[in-house]
Amino acid sequence: MQKHSFYGGIHPDYNKEKTAGKKIEILPYSIGESLTIPITQHLGAPSREIVKKKDTVKKGQLIASSGGFISSNLHTPFTGEVDNITLAPNPIAGNVPAIKLIIKETDDDFLKIEKSDKFQDIISAAGIVGLGGATFPSHVKLSPPKKVDTLIVNGAECEPFLTCDHRLMIENTEEILLGALLVKEKLSIERLIVGIEDNKLDAYKEFGKYQTKYNFELHLLHTKYPQGGEKQLIFATTGRIVPEGKLPLDVGVIVHNVGTFKAIYEAWTFGKPLFERVVTVTGAVKEPKNILVKIGTPISKLIDFCGGFVGKPKKIIIGGPMMGFAASSLDTPTTKGTSGVIVLREDDMPDMKKSNCIRCGRCVEACPMGLVPAIMEQFSLNEMYEKLIDWHVVNCIECGCCSYVCPSRRPLVGYFKTAKRQVMNILRQRAQK
Numbered sequence: 001m002q003k004h005s006f007y008g009g010i011h012p013d014y015n016k017e018k019t020a021g022k023k024i025e026i027l028p029y030s031i032g033e034s035l036t037i038p039i040t041q042h043l044g045a046p047s048r049e050i051v052k053k054k055d056t057v058k059k060g061q062l063i064a065s066s067g068g069f070i071s072s073n074l075h076t077p078f079t080g081e082v083d084n085i086t087l088a089p090n091p092i093a094g095n096v097p098a099i100k101l102i103i104k105e106t107d108d109d110f111l112k113i114e115k116s117d118k119f120q121d122i123i124s125a126a127g128i129v130g131l132g133g134a135t136f137p138s139h140v141k142l143s144p145p146k147k148v149d150t151l152i153v154n155g156a157e158c159e160p161f162l163t164c165d166h167r168l169m170i171e172n173t174e175e176i177l178l179g180a181l182l183v184k185e186k187l188s189i190e191r192l193i194v195g196i197e198d199n200k201l202d203a204y205k206e207f208g209k210y211q212t213k214y215n216f217e218l219h220l221l222h223t224k225y226p227q228g229g230e231k232q233l234i235f236a237t238t239g240r241i242v243p244e245g246k247l248p249l250d251v252g253v254i255v256h257n258v259g260t261f262k263a264i265y266e267a268w269t270f271g272k273p274l275f276e277r278v279v280t281v282t283g284a285v286k287e288p289k290n291i292l293v294k295i296g297t298p299i300s301k302l303i304d305f306c307g308g309f310v311g312k313p314k315k316i317i318i319g320g321p322m323m324g325f326a327a328s329s330l331d332t333p334t335t336k337g338t339s340g341v342i343v344l345r346e347d348d349m350p351d352m353k354k355s356n357c358i359r360c361g362r363c364v365e366a367c368p369m370g371l372v373p374a375i376m377e378q379f380s381l382n383e384m385y386e387k388l389i390d391w392h393v394v395n396c397i398e399c400g401c402c403s404y405v406c407p408s409r410r411p412l413v414g415y416f417k418t419a420k421r422q423v424m425n426i427l428r429q430r431a432q433k
């Protein structure tokens, strides 16, 4: 069987065995419990809250509206009362504005989103964003200004520890496919590809069962990080290269994560807004699980549902260990982008004591974008941003492969994240001249 891949990348310890076979469990909630729902949970313009203290809201009701085209709606996951407009801890921004909700009912009925003949309007109204972690508003991706001929279902889930997509692919195979077929039909896309890494053969076989019923290509991918990166996945499945500064649609492709396709299917078919998602909770917890969680739930509740900590936690990562962020508080709420909660103890963490670069070249071999991290590091440290533009830092996808393989523990990806912000400012200024 032919397996598809890309240049560079790494093979970290995947640590998925604790949860790969665990069915998705539904997290129970009680009347009187509170949720703290961050108002902005997506990339783009912030949303604006449209409720105030003491308002009563019905499950599925819009509580914050989109702040522009590249923005997203937000809906309440329960019927309840707005306790306050407050702040919630956030792993990137410190504290962010949030709506504190007291749950008054826990039934399944929800307010449906308004019907529309326009597919993109439904996706926008439902507040759907990329559930792979990027949280880019889906209706924007689904409004391409030019012809797209290929749609890719991203079932790579290449980040270590995470198995939420794996479980969705086994337990909700047909819903994912129906969401993808809907997009294919509405956007008149000719080709549908499903890409799954070969460490999830059970999921690959599930999709295989539907190949005679629905018309799509099923690609088995080498298990290699970052196989789920859009550019890597597009190359592995179509051979197309997304040029620097361009988007997948510039090479005629749209990529969505499996969870996003399921959300699209539910929005179109049942009028369901996006107010819950599957989260993998693993690492040093008594019983690691995949859990269906409402947005705004504190991570402490997820950890309790898994039986609590094993040993003393040193770091809790929200997302995957390669691209996720450390939580500053157990009160940190889950959002639409929370794919994982990973608890690490001191012994689970690598020694991060850094030493001088030994010019070994491992970072260059590992970089999936063909960059030269060792040289880019020098320009970053010396704030030589023009040089960084020449060395294509904007192409860095912040995957962390270079930092992972570096024997001198240079925190390369951290330098590039900071430097890229400065470089983007320079490029914006150049474009305005």
Ligand code: SF4
Pocket (backbone or CB within 6 Å): 366, 367, 368, 369, 370, 371, 373, 395, 396, 397, 398, 399, 400, 401, 402, 403, 412, 413, 416
């Ligand atoms: S973080 Fe950037 S420079 Fe480092 S390996 Fe990934 S793409 Fe290359």
Ligand code: SF4
Pocket (backbone or CB within 6 Å): 356, 357, 358, 359, 360, 361, 362, 363, 364, 373, 374, 402, 405, 406, 407, 408, 409, 410
């Ligand atoms: S991997 Fe680390 S030590 Fe080796 S060349 Fe790159 S930065 Fe230097």
